Amino acid sequence: MPRTVWLLVAARAINRLGAFSLPFLTVLISTDFGASATTAGLLSAAFGLATIPSRLAGGRLAARLGRRRTIVLGLTGCALAQLGIAAAGSLAAVAAFAILLGLAFELYEPPSQGMIADAVGPAERVRAYGLLNAALAAGGTGAGLIAAALGRWDLRWLFVADALTCLACALVLRTALPADRPRRASAPTGRGGEPEPVQVQPWRDRALWAMCAAGTVFALVSMQIVVALPLALERIGFAPADAGLLFTASAVTVVAAQPALRLPRLAGLPAHAALALGYALMAAGLAGYAVAHTLPSLLAATAVWSLGDVLVLARAFGVVADLAPPGGTDRYLAVYGISWGIATTAAPVTATQLLAHVGVAALWAAAAGLCLALAAAQLLVVGPLVSRRTSPHRTAAAKAAAGAPSGPRG
Incomplete structure (x- = not known):
């Protein structure tokens, strides 16, 4: 690095x-x-x-x-x-x-x-x-x-x-x-080899909208875990402070899982497949919360959803950065990031209402269902939409970053 x-x-x-x-x-x-x-x-x-x-x-x-x-x-x-x-x-x-x-x-x-x-x-x-x-x-x-x-x-x-x-x-x-330097969005295909300015319009990018929609649901699930876990533990006979132990276990899992991101089979997965796998792991972990009644089972479920969290966060930011034109990365990541602001506002309401009206098991089952829906949407809708995005400046930039020539060989 x-x-x-x-x-x-x-x-x-x-x-x-x-x-x-x-x-x-x-x-x-x-x-x-x-x-x-x-x-x-x-x-x-x-x-x-x-x-x-x-x-x-x-x-x-x-x-x-x-x-x-x-x-x-x-x-x-x-x-x-x-x-x-x-x-x-x-x-x-x-x-x-x-x-x-x-x-x-x-x-x-x-x-x-x-x-x-x-x-x-x-x-x-x-x-x-x-x-x-x-x-x-x-x-x-x-x-x-x-x-x-x-x-x-x-x-x-x-x-x-x-x-x-x-x-x-x-x-x-x-x-x-x-030190900061003046920057502007540009495509490396201008006349005479000079960069041509391009407009950064993230709000008109359908692929980014698809990623934002999925990211908002993912952020809502993540924030609901933060908000609801202490309350849910109290309802099944644990102390609310035990949530700190589970959050610590999640942090340890995230750190320990970093080398796995470089495993050839995992690193070689297409982005949409890796994201779908991450959502599926989160669904499995949250479903584990719905049936867990002992500390070991809660810790195991925490480790599973945390592994999914590792896959989703790392890949999602990479996909959004790839969608952006050169010089437009900040704007694209900014638009994608508002999903967390929406989730931070909504999660306290949705989590407490679900706990009050349907109970602990249904809360976690609903969160798991949302993650499964995200996995399906990633494979069927979001992934294909992102993959169909073609842009000459992105292709040239990717080739340049990889050390490949941007023009024809020979």
Whole structure:
């Protein structure tokens, strides 16, 4: 992997190590300001909604201001908003800073994901995005331990510590990443060998729309696991805190599974087949949750769906990056990423309503059914639509990245 990839992966792990405050936002609102559970939930939903324009702004700012500047701006904005939450003296102030946090929260993602896509060839993108996913998982494991220590002291210190990791990450990347250079989307087939500007129009790309639709359903399932698992465990006789053990097992599985991405049989699978396999594994793991009543069976189900998560995340970002024209990677990844903002807003509602009205087993069965539907859609609709996409600039770029000549031989 190029140095840029390792820098972004390491910085993401540092940033994730401090990203333990958000799950405690509703707790802080309820305990320190006496707000009702409904009010706390609405403020958390407002944060989730704010991440949607944040993701789109990240893609546009990366093209206009530069990737490094956008990354530093996003991380610094997150730090300031976190410090504002920690120092807030009223519920209105917390609400304002929570929304500001959402508006800065996703600025980092499109430029960092775009830098990774451009730093490696198409054949290495799956591994590179897999490393990024593993960094998030590894950082999340340590984040839980830090949260357990600081949270017993004062919840506000969680936001202070999170802000400090954001500032540390911003400083490292501002110093170590290459300077921003003007970029524009272009096709390498212009007259006289000069690049011709092309318009980046992700909203008109049917293949990207198909990936976004599948990605939104996948993100909804993923966020429902985060929201519902502690509540579901309590209903089947476990302590809600046992969810931390299962999330740790998931993180360990994600990290340990990274070498598998390079196995010839797995790496050689077409993208649509690998994504369908990932969705099927997630369905199997979630179906295991529906019938599990012991800790070993819950751990086994967690490992299975986590393996599916590894396959889906690494491949999906690679497919979206391949769809983008040269210079348009940030915008494409930004549009694809709003699926997580939608899921973050919707999952607390769908998960709690399903638990209240149909129960634990039906909740996990429904999530497994959605994953099976995604696997079928990937094979029958999304995969063929993406495969039919032909673009001269993509073909030439892929050949150049692979070291192949872009013109006829001879």
